[in-house]
Amino acid sequence: MTLDNILSEIKKANNIVILTHETPDGDAIGSSLATLLALKSLGKTADVIIPEYSRLFNFLPGAKEIKKETAIEKYDLAIALDCADVKRLENNELFENAKFGISIDHHGSNTMYGDLNYVNPVAPACCEILIAIFQYFQIDITKDIGTCLLTGIITDTGGFRHAGITPETFEFTAELLRKGVDVSDIYKRVLRTTTKANFELSKRVISRMEILEEGKVSFTYITLKDEEEVNAEPRRS
Numbered sequence: 001m002t003l004d005n006i007l008s009e010i011k012k013a014n015n016i017v018i019l020t021h022e023t024p025d026g027d028a029i030g031s032s033l034a035t036l037l038a039l040k041s042l043g044k045t046a047d048v049i050i051p052e053y054s055r056l057f058n059f060l061p062g063a064k065e066i067k068k069e070t071a072i073e074k075y076d077l078a079i080a081l082d083c084a085d086v087k088r089l090e091n092n093e094l095f096e097n098a099k100f101g102i103s104i105d106h107h108g109s110n111t112m113y114g115d116l117n118y119v120n121p122v123a124p125a126c127c128e129i130l131i132a133i134f135q136y137f138q139i140d141i142t143k144d145i146g147t148c149l150l151t152g153i154i155t156d157t158g159g160f161r162h163a164g165i166t167p168e169t170f171e172f173t174a175e176l177l178r179k180g181v182d183v184s185d186i187y188k189r190v191l192r193t194t195t196k197a198n199f200e201l202s203k204r205v206i207s208r209m210e211i212l213e214e215g216k217v218s219f220t221y222i223t224l225k226d227e228e229e230v231n232a233e234p235r236r237s
């Protein structure tokens with residue numbers, strides 16, 4: 001089965017690179033770091049290449065190991081996480097050049113660009129797919145790995161609000177609480193914290209809002225110039 005093949009590719013590889021989509025969000029970064037930590041527990045190491053991301057995610061275990069670039073041109077194995085299309089993959093030449101490429105994702109639009117693809121469009125976050133994979137590989141989901149995984153789940157579900165949440169999402173969250181993962185701290189950091197630049201942008205958005213048709217329609221706008229003026233970080237998609 002695909003997961004057995006993925007594990008044998010991981011075991012075979014002498015060097016591994018972990019990649020994710022551009023303008024990475026909590027699921028992208030959480031998936032990448034959870035995979036890094038999981039690979040370490042298998043006695044492997046990997047390079048996580050993310051050129052730019054919001055500093056909101058610096059609290060994540062393993063974040064200090066994120067690299068902006070790499071000198072290696074051809075990895076034995078590239079793992080792409082949370083990315084539906086190779087064109088949206090940051091540093092996608094590393095994926096194309098790698099001897100073997102694996103895509104693990106939860107977007108129904110995934111183009112199956114890997115040599116192996118493990119895509120589950122029903123999962124609310126890539127991190128939720130990783131839980132099943134790590135369990136299959138008999139990797140101990142530590143507090144650190146759990147913190148990364150839960151960050152992805154919380155951000156992609158808008159804090160357990162969006163459709164697609166499964167009973168397993170809550171069962172897994174309960175299990176992580178027992179392991180000491182600070183769910184409320186993650187929630188606060190990734191959903192209730194904003195940067196000064198984003199706060200400035202929100203002020204502009206609200207001040208320009210117009211309400212028409214007796215409250216049935218409202219609109220507002222923001223420009224690239226606004227983003228530059230407030231020195232905004234890369235957008236979180």
Ligand SMILES: [Mn+2]
Nearest residue numbers: 027082126156
């Ligand atoms: Mn995602």
